[in-house]
Amino acid sequence: MDTRQLRAFLAVVETGGISAAADQLGYAQSSVSDQLRTLERDLGTPVLNRTSIGTVPTEAGQRLLPYARRMLDLDGELRRTVSGRRPLLRIGALQSLADEWLPEVLTAFDHGAAGPETADVTVTVTSRTRLMEELLEGRLDAVFTLDSGPAYDGPTAVVGTDHVVLVTAPSHPLASVHPLTLDDVRRTEFMVTEIGCIYRQLFDECGRDLGPSLKIAMITGSLNALRRLTVNGRGAALLPRFSVQAELESGDLVMLDLKEGLAPLTIEARWRDEIGPGAAPLRALVELTQKFSPAAWAMA
Amino acid sequence: MDTRQLRAFLAVVETGGISAAADQLGYAQSSVSDQLRTLERDLGTPVLNRTSIGTVPTEAGQRLLPYARRMLDLDGELRRTVSGRRPLLRIGALQSLADEWLPEVLTAFDHGAAGPETADVTVTVTSRTRLMEELLEGRLDAVFTLDSGPAYDGPTAVVGTDHVVLVTAPSHPLASVHPLTLDDVRRTEFMVTEIGCIYRQLFDECGRDLGPSLKIAMITGSLNALRRLTVNGRGAALLPRFSVQAELESGDLVMLDLKEGLAPLTIEARWRDEIGPGAAPLRALVELTQKFSPAAWAMA
DNA sequence: CCGCCCCTATCGGAGAAGCCGATGGCAGGA
DNA sequence: TCCTGCCATCGGCTTCTCCGATAGGGGCGG
Structure with a gap:
């Protein structure tokens, strides 16, 4: 489990597509596709329904969504705390x-x-x-x-x-x-x-x-x-x-x-x-x- | 940020040493050492004080500790939820x-x-x-x-x-x-x-x-x-x-x-x-x- | 009905990272 | 002084990551 994968997943859900997410994140489209494949292999279940006009989270993906946000939140708070800055x-x-x-x-x-x-x-x-x-x-x-x-x-x-x-x-x-x-x-x-x-x-x-x-x-x-x-x-x-x-x-x-x-x-x-x-x-x-x-x- | 790194960090703190942690996790000692180096590079600050008889978390490491636990907790809950199992x-x-x-x-x-x-x-x-x-x-x-x-x-x-x-x-x-x-x-x-x-x-x-x-x-x-x-x-x-x-x-x-x-x-x-x-x-x-x-x- | 367009998956290669075993440095204890 | 246990580093092999290019598939307009 890697924050990059979660960030990619979130970007895909927010932008509605893998290509758009790749743009937003500064990756090639194939890279984001790879990241999602890795994430799905890791979780053991697909999190996105791919169509020819975009992507929609599966049921599992919807369950993942709040956790992905929480993890990234926590990651930010972690870095802030570890580096000794005041909490936000x-x-x-x-x-x-x-x-x-x-x-x-x-x-x-x-x-x-x-x-x-x-x-x-x-x-x-x-x-x-x-x-x-x-x-x-x-x-x-x-x-x-x-x-x-x-x-x-x-x-x-x-x-x-x-x-x-x-x-x-x-x-x-x-x-x-x-x-x-x-x-x-x-x-x-x-x-x-x-x-x-x-x-x-x-x-x-x-x-x-x-x-x-x-x-x-x-x-x-x-x-x-x-x-x-x-x-x-x-x-x-x-x-x-x-x-x-x-x-x-x-x-x-x-x-x-x-x-x-x-x-x-x-x-x-x-x-x-x-x-x-x-x-x-x-x-x-x-x-x-x-x-x-x-x-x-x-x-x- | 990767859960493996956090797991390694936790194991080191709990066992009191990198070698013991590597044993516990099933890695070679050098691998855990690598993981910690990567983690510290990522966070921008050392999290462990290495001595010749073991390892002790730095101040930053102590701040990291509760977050590492939370992240791993969250990871477990995430997998449980995504896979559709009942909550724990x-x-x-x-x-x-x-x-x-x-x-x-x-x-x-x-x-x-x-x-x-x-x-x-x-x-x-x-x-x-x-x-x-x-x-x-x-x-x-x-x-x-x-x-x-x-x-x-x-x-x-x-x-x-x-x-x-x-x-x-x-x-x-x-x-x-x-x-x-x-x-x-x-x-x-x-x-x-x-x-x-x-x-x-x-x-x-x-x-x-x-x-x-x-x-x-x-x-x-x-x-x-x-x-x-x-x-x-x-x-x-x-x-x-x-x-x-x-x-x-x-x-x-x-x-x-x-x-x-x-x-x-x-x-x-x-x-x-x-x-x-x-x-x-x-x-x-x-x-x-x-x-x-x-x-x-x-x-x- | 056909081509066009946009979407995503896949492939091959280059580079980076992960992991390992082996080695070396360092400190404390016999 | 030597020995032991700890950690860092190195060279290698493998795996992963990322990219560009290519291929497949479904909507949509002509």
């Missing part, structure tokens, strides 16, 4: 958390706030669905998301709590209405992100609480666009408080004093519980994050 | 649990009592200290011990509860004393296992509860010896009830009706929380064990 933590987070909350945590972590444990950290920003996938497949060590998503039967911790706020630019008509009623809100035009986005889900859930069918004026692609449009007075938005903390402090946005129940939020950490040199710093990081709960942070 | 669960338990309790659980597990999840199971019997070591080093997937031992920050579940009982042969003088008082017990000569054994710890704890300094008449090497000696009327013993269940039922031993508090016991499961094909059957097995709590079992 692969963190994933939603855009908003990566923008507004993680930087402070990671800076503190880097300055030793989590104790003697240190690590190099990479941050991957993507959707919650993909975050969970990457965590399950072992390409991330920990992810930070909002609320509870689909089942994950690994370690989970609530990092902090926050809540949804209703914000507009100070110049927006709604900003000068006191006191604000639910009817005012229902007449307001909202801006939202696309369906599938976690912030859109938040909006929809709030909409159910605030009454039927809030008016949607505009659909934007990203949270950043949504925030900028709101600052420019183009409408109202329902967002997690921590994601507009900076704008609230600078006065670019105002928080409307709607007393009715706006959904509470939790920031959750999920991580792999693995034994290894990264385990201690990972736990230290998760514990540290809990000191950076947006609630605590907003008070400071 | 490596269970560890104390002698008494392996004798009196695990067999029933594993038989039920094998008969599908834990649902559709099945697995091949190996059972390793050793001391609690070693069980915990092997669990931490990834050579066991789950261990069953009595009470809580040293810290283990992985998943833990209480599998069942039991209690310590005072037993003698029916012919023993104490068996005919009714009612039994603490003074009677303190005058009795006990048989115990060696210091360090979990059953000796139980005895010592009970001794603290029952009063100062119970009389120790004989120290035996194993739980089985202790039990046989007790059956033969050589003295009294304090033991977990489940470990003498069979003798109590057959009448070879009698349980003395001491009303005072004899320490309650818990059987605990600790396991590795890893993602993989063995995870589901492992959880199923742990859940199944909880249905085989000795308390429930004794009632049946």
